[in-house]
Amino acid sequence: MTEEYERTQVIVVGAGPVGLMLAAELRLGGADVIVLEKLPAPTTESRASTLHARTMELFDSRGLLDELGPVPNDTRGHFGGIPLDLTLPGSHPGQWKVPQDRTEALLGSWAHRLGADVRRGHEVTALTVTDDFAEVEAVGPAGPVRIRALCVVGCDGEHSTVRALAGLDFPGTDAVRELIRADVAGIDVPDRRFERLEGGLAIAARRGDGVTRIMVHEFGRVAAPRASAPEFAELATVWKRVTGEDVSGGTPLWINAFGDVSRQAARYRDGRVLLSGDAAHAQMPIGGQALNLGLQDAVNLGWKLAVQVSRKGAPGLLDSYHDERHTVGRRVLSGIRAQALLLLSGREVEPLRAVVGELVRGDDARRHLAATISGLDIRYDVGPGAHPLLGRRLPPTVLDRGAGGTVSTTQLLRTGRGLLLDLSGDRARADRLTAVAAPWRDRVRTVAAAVPDDGGLSDAGAVLVRPDGHIVWTDSDGTSPETALHRWLGLPDNEHPISGGLS
Numbered sequence: 001m002t003e004e005y006e007r008t009q010v011i012v013v014g015a016g017p018v019g020l021m022l023a024a025e026l027r028l029g030g031a032d033v034i035v036l037e038k039l040p041a042p043t044t045e046s047r048a049s050t051l052h053a054r055t056m057e058l059f060d061s062r063g064l065l066d067e068l069g070p071v072p073n074d075t076r077g078h079f080g081g082i083p084l085d086l087t088l089p090g091s092h093p094g095q096w097k098v099p100q101d102r103t104e105a106l107l108g109s110w111a112h113r114l115g116a117d118v119r120r121g122h123e124v125t126a127l128t129v130t131d132d133f134a135e136v137e138a139v140g141p142a143g144p145v146r147i148r149a150l151c152v153v154g155c156d157g158e159h160s161t162v163r164a165l166a167g168l169d170f171p172g173t174d175a176v177r178e179l180i181r182a183d184v185a186g187i188d189v190p191d192r193r194f195e196r197l198e199g200g201l202a203i204a205a206r207r208g209d210g211v212t213r214i215m216v217h218e219f220g221r222v223a224a225p226r227a228s229a230p231e232f233a234e235l236a237t238v239w240k241r242v243t244g245e246d247v248s249g250g251t252p253l254w255i256n257a258f259g260d261v262s263r264q265a266a267r268y269r270d271g272r273v274l275l276s277g278d279a280a281h282a283q284m285p286i287g288g289q290a291l292n293l294g295l296q297d298a299v300n301l302g303w304k305l306a307v308q309v310s311r312k313g314a315p316g317l318l319d320s321y322h323d324e325r326h327t328v329g330r331r332v333l334s335g336i337r338a339q340a341l342l343l344l345s346g347r348e349v350e351p352l353r354a355v356v357g358e359l360v361r362g363d364d365a366r367r368h369l370a371a372t373i374s375g376l377d378i379r380y381d382v383g384p385g386a387h388p389l390l391g392r393r394l395p396p397t398v399l400d401r402g403a404g405g406t407v408s409t410t411q412l413l414r415t416g417r418g419l420l421l422d423l424s425g426d427r428a429r430a431d432r433l434t435a436v437a438a439p440w441r442d443r444v445r446t447v448a449a450a451v452p453d454d455g456g457l458s459d460a461g462a463v464l465v466r467p468d469g470h471i472v473w474t475d476s477d478g479t480s481p482e483t484a485l486h487r488w489l490g491l492p493d494n495e496h497p498i499s500g501g502l503s
Helices: 017-028 053-061 100-114 161-166 232-243 286-309 317-344 347-359 363-374 427-440 482-489
Strands: 010-013 033-037 050-052 076-079 082-085 095-097 117-120 123-129 134-140 143-149 151-154 178-185 192-196 200-206 212-218 251-259 262-264 273-275 281-283 398-400 406-408 418-422 444-448 462-465 471-474
Touching: 010 017, 010 134, 010 143, 017 033, 017 100, 017 286, 033 143, 050 053, 050 286, 053 286, 076 286, 076 363, 082 347, 082 363, 100 117, 123 161, 134 151, 151 161, 151 286, 161 273, 178 232, 200 232, 212 232, 232 251, 262 317, 281 286, 281 317, 286 317, 317 347, 317 363, 418 427, 418 482, 427 444, 427 482, 462 482, 471 482
Parallel strands: 010 033, 010 151, 033 117, 151 273, 418 444
Antiparallel strands: 050 095, 076 082, 123 134, 134 143, 178 212, 178 251, 192 200, 200 212, 262 281, 398 406, 418 462, 462 471
16 A cells, blocks of 8 residues: 655755755754755845854854855944944854855755755645654645654744644744845945934945945834835835935845844744744844854754654753753844844934943953854753863864874864764873763764863863764763763664654
């Protein structure tokens, strides 16, 4: 008897940057994945154009930067339109200007090379979840399809179909203020960096190809629900009221509006249904944080889900995705709400802007905000231990492997496996660590190297690093890594895989 549905391990709905990043991470971990995208072709719209330091480090740890090629870098950022130096210790300080269509093309090519099955022109219409499987129905170019998997992940944006079909709560507030933005050819206006005029906020930046991105907000104008993108005539009218300049003769290449919506799913995981990116959190994309937050969701989730669907995951591994990323998302959304208040309020907010401007001239406040925006301040709760790096990212560092030459920590993570890194210089201890990790050899790589006195690594002795680059164990307290290996990388090869549902 022929089955009426296809089978895979994971269904990802949405082939934007977050869905493609997740699909590639799943394939790195050995999981089978089908991606369903309702658009028939990749977007050509530039949309989000900023990658922050932590995202660039993650791209480096997957070997993607060479393919991305040279991109403009600027250490100048902002907090609610107030200038902020984003320089912090790390390999990619500041912000990097990459149009979203270029990021999407990069991740799509990578996911394809890794064997992800990306199906465009497929609109999801139904979702069934049982104790044993998650099944999606969709309408594709050839008609209806049914696909059954162990789980489904919604990466399908702020108006997520998966979230709606699963009935997941999405509390928060809708937009009351908005910015209209467009890429426009054939206009000549002054560059403006968050220029607050009498009637509103104006932003303009001319690219090397002559196209100008403009954004405008009129103080006091209330955002109305939109069923589609605004007309260019509306943008031109608001721009003229705010700046006095006429851009109506330009040619819009792309236009949209975005507001100060702030919503976050109550749970990023509900059994066999998970949410990532804007499906999990909707926010005003100030300073590019929305895209970066979503990409980092995907990197946190991908390896965990791959371990789990292999039936080797330890109980609680998938719940750690919600615990870790919901906490990060809540903090980022709070910061974005503060920025929206500073950026889009009228003259009444000027005293507050003046105070914040004074504070960020001090290095402590500047570094605090820069780390939050760049994603470099994240510290997950990974269990007991006193070392200051526990739960934080592995600092990008060049290691000395003796006769093996030098290697960067990001290069060591490119396989998508965990990393057990011995820094003691004691060959016998390194051999013992290798033996301890042997039952997890398919999920962790053991490397012995010397490290300069840099980034706090030199006093760690040895560290266990998850595939997403976060440190979950150090031997500074004299413990063995076995407990951490089991918790984060699952059952050793000499134990039977877990049967039944996702734990």
